[in-house]
Amino acid sequence: MWGRQRESYSMYKRMPSRDNTSVVDVEDNSAHLLESxxxxxxxxxxxxxxxxxxxxxxxxxLFGYHLGVVNEPLESISLDLGFSGNTLAEGLVxxxxxxxxxxxxxxxxxxxxxxGRRRAFQLCALPMIIGAAVSAITGNLMGMLLGRFLVGIGMxxxxxxxxxxxxxxxxxxxxxxxxxxxxxxxxxxxxxALFIGIPVKEISGWWRICFWVATIPAGILAxxxxxxxxxxxxxxxxxxxxxxxxxxxxxxxxxxxxxxxAELSKLDRGDDTETVxxxxxxHGRHFRVVFIGSTLFALQQLSGINAIFYFxxxxxxxxxxSSKLANVFIGxxxxxxxxxxxxxxDKLGRKVLLQWSFxxxxxxxxxxxxxxxxxxxESGALYLSVGGMLLFVLTFALGxxxxxxxxxxxxxxxxxxxxxxxxxxxxxxxxxxxxxLLFLQxxxxxxxxLLYSMFAxxxxxxxxxxxxxxxxxxxxxLQEIExxxxxxx
Numbered sequence: 001m002w003g004r005q006r007e008s009y010s011m012y013k014r015m016p017s018r019d020n021t022s023v024v025d026v027e028d029n030s031a032h033l034l035e036s037x038x039x040x041x042x043x044x045x046x047x048x049x050x051x052x053x054x055x056x057x058x059x060x061x062l063f064g065y066h067l068g069v070v071n072e073p074l075e076s077i078s079l080d081l082g083f084s085g086n087t088l089a090e091g092l093v094x095x096x097x098x099x100x101x102x103x104x105x106x107x108x109x110x111x112x113x114x115x116g117r118r119r120a121f122q123l124c125a126l127p128m129i130i131g132a133a134v135s136a137i138t139g140n141l142m143g144m145l146l147g148r149f150l151v152g153i154g155m156x157x158x159x160x161x162x163x164x165x166x167x168x169x170x171x172x173x174x175x176x177x178x179x180x181x182x183x184x185x186x187x188x189x190x191x192x193a194l195f196i197g198i199p200v201k202e203i204s205g206w207w208r209i210c211f212w213v214a215t216i217p218a219g220i221l222a223x224x225x226x227x228x229x230x231x232x233x234x235x236x237x238x239x240x241x242x243x244x245x246x247x248x249x250x251x252x253x254x255x256x257x258x259x260x261x262a263e264l265s266k267l268d269r270g271d272d273t274e275t276v277x278x279x280x281x282x283h284g285r286h287f288r289v290v291f292i293g294s295t296l297f298a299l300q301q302l303s304g305i306n307a308i309f310y311f312x313x314x315x316x317x318x319x320x321x322s323s324k325l326a327n328v329f330i331g332x333x334x335x336x337x338x339x340x341x342x343x344x345x346d347k348l349g350r351k352v353l354l355q356w357s358f359x360x361x362x363x364x365x366x367x368x369x370x371x372x373x374x375x376x377x378e379s380g381a382l383y384l385s386v387g388g389m390l391l392f393v394l395t396f397a398l399g400x401x402x403x404x405x406x407x408x409x410x411x412x413x414x415x416x417x418x419x420x421x422x423x424x425x426x427x428x429x430x431x432x433x434x435x436x437l438l439f440l441q442x443x444x445x446x447x448x449x450l451l452y453s454m455f456a457x458x459x460x461x462x463x464x465x466x467x468x469x470x471x472x473x474x475x476x477x478l479q480e481i482e483x484x485x486x487x488x489x
Contacts, residue, residue: 044252046174052228052251053178056165057185058221059124059158064189065214066128066151070094071327072197073207080205083141095436096145100131100152102429108157109422112164117231120161125222128154129215136211147211154218156429159405160421167409168231169251172477173346179406180342183397187335194327233414233478236264263479264414281420286413289485292469293408293424296354299462300404301431303361304455305396307439308389316386333390337397344398349474350407351466357399358462364392365456372448400462410473413482 070077070093075084083089104127112120131150138144162182170178196213200206229251235244241261248257281290309330316326344353367388371381412420442451473481 042255043173044171044256046171048253049169049171049178049251052169053166053181055221055224055228056121056162056169057181058217058224059121059162060182060185061189061192062125062128062214062217062221063155063158064186064191065193065217066097066132066155066189068190068193069197069210069214070148072194073200073210076200076207077144080207081139081141081144089141093141093144093148095433096148097152097155098429098433098436100149101156102152102426102433104153104156104158105160105422105425105429106156107422108160108425109419111157112161112418113234113237116234117161117165117168118225118228120157121165121225122222124154124157124161125218126154127151128158128218129222132211132214132218136208151214156425160418160425163405163409164418164421165231167406167478168233169229171252172475175410176345176350176406176474177342180338180345180402182405183338183402184335184342187331187338187397191331191335194331232260233264233417236261237414263477266479266483281416281423286416286420289411289413290416290420290423292411293404293420294427295465296404296408296462296470297424297428298431299358299458299465300400301428301435302455302458303358303396303400303462304365304435304439304452304458305361305392305400306432306435307455308392316389329390330393333393334397334401337394338402341398341402345402345406346474349472350403350410351470351472353399354403354407354466354470355399355463357395357401357403358459358466360395360398361392361400362456362459362463364388364395365452365459367391368452369449369456372452407470407473410476410478410481411471411485413485414478 074090074093077093078084078086078090104124108120111123115123127150131147131152131154133147134150135144135147138147159182163179166178166182167175193210196210197207200210229247230243232244232247232251235241235247244264245257245261248260252260281287316329341353365388367384371384371388373381408421408424409417439451446454471481471485476484
C-alpha cells in the first residue's frame with residue numbers, strides 16, 4: 001500500500017509503467033489518491049504545533065533581549081568596572097556580542113544538521129546562560145567582554161535554528177503567521193530589556209540583575225525544548241522515517257501523517273545524508289537560491305535599519321525627546337508593524353509584503369533627506385525627521401524584518417537548508433557589523449542627505465530585486481517550493 005501511495009505522489013522520479021495492473025489495483029490506487037487529495041485540502045489543526053513554535057521563539061526573545069540589555073545600563077557598567085569615558089571600551093561591550101554572533105552563526109548550520117534542531121536550541125541556550133552569568137558577576141572589563149562574546153555565540157546559533165524549526169514544524173497554511181512570531185518575540189525581548197533596565201540609574205548594581213534575568217528564559221528554553229518534537233524533515237534526512245511519522249502525528253494529527261510522509265518522499269533521492277560542502281552552496285544548481293537569500297539579507301542591512309536602531313536616540317534628542325521615550329516609540333513602531341505583518345503573511349503573501357515594505361522604507365528615507373535640507377524650517381525638519389524614522393521602523397517591521405528569516409528556509413532545499421541559512425545569516429552579521437562601525441563616520445564625512453539617499457537607493461534596489469527574483473511561497477508545501485525552484489539533474 002505504501003509503495004502505491006508513493007507512486008501516486010511522486011513528481012520527481014520517473015516510475016516504470018505497469019501495463020499488467022489489474023482493475024482492482026487501479027481502483028485501490030485511485031481510492032488512496034482521492035483520500036490523499038482530501039487530506040491535502042483539509043488543513044491540520046494549528047493548535048497542535050502552536051505550543052512548540054512558542055518554545056522555539058524563546059531563542060528570538062533572548063536575541064532581542066541581549067541586543068538591548070546594555071543600552072540603558074552601559075553608563076553604570078562603565079562606572080562600576082572602571083572604564084568610564086573610554087569610548088573604545090564601551091563600543092567593545094556592545095560590538096563583542098556581534099562578533100560572537102558571527103562565530104555562532106557560522107557553526108549553526110553544522111550544529112543543526114549534525115545534532116538536530118532540538119539539541120541545537122540547547123546548544124544555543126547554554127552559552128547564553130554561561131555568558132549572562134559571567135557578565136553579571138564580573139568585576140572587570142575582560143570578564144564583561146568574555147560574557148558578551150559567549151552570549152553572542154548563542155545569539156548567532158538561535159535565529160537560523162528558530163527559522164528552520166518553525167518552518168519545518170508548521171502547517172503550510174499558517175507558516176507565515178508562525179514566522180511572524182519570531183519577529184514579535186525579538187521586539188518583546190528588546191522592550192523587556194528596556195523595561196528591566198529602567199531602575200539602573202536609581203539602584204546601585206542593578207545592571208547585574210539585568211544580566212541575571214536573561215538566564216531565566218534561556219533555562220526555560222533548554223528544558224522546554226526537550227518536550228517538543230524533533231523536526232520530521234531532519235529525522236527523514238537521517239533515515240529515521242518511523243520517528244518522523246511519530247513527530248508528524250504530534251504536529252499535524254494522525255490523519256495527515258501518510259500524506260506528509262509522501263510529500264517528503266517526493267524529493268528523497270538517497271543523497272540527503274551526504275555532507276554538504278561550501279562549494280555546493282556557492283555555485284552549481286544551488287547557487288540561485290543561496291544568492292537570493294544572501295542578497296536579501298545584504299539589502300536588509302544596507303537599507304540602514306540597524307543604523308536607525310543604534311543611533312535613533314540622537315535624532316530624538318535633537319527634537320527634545322528623552323532617550324527612554326525615544327526607545328519606547330521605536331519599540332512600539334517595531335512591535336506594531338510585526339503584529340500587522342503576522343496577520344498578513346498568509347493572506348497577502350511574502351513577496352507583496354517585501355516589495356511594499358522596502359518601498360515604504362525608501363519613502364521614509366526620502367522624508368529624512370527632506371528634513372536635512374537647508375530650505376526646510378527647523379520645526380518642520382524635526383517633525384519630518386522623527387516621523388520619517390518611526391515610519392521607517394514601522395515599514396521595516398511589516399516585511400523586510402520578518403520575511404527573509406521565514407522565506408529563506410522555505411526556498412532552500414531540505415538537504416542544504418541548515419548550512420545555506422548559516423551562510424546567509426553570516427552575510428547579515430558581517431554587514432550589520434560594518435554598518436554599525438562606519439555609520440557615524442560616514443554621517444560626518446558625507447552628510448545626512450547623501451547618506452540617507454544611499455540608504456533609500458538600496459531600498460529601491462531591493463524592491464526591484466524582490467520583483468525579479470523572489471517567488472511566492474504562501475500556502476505551498478516545502479516540497480512544492482523545492483520542486484519549483486531547484487533545476488532537475
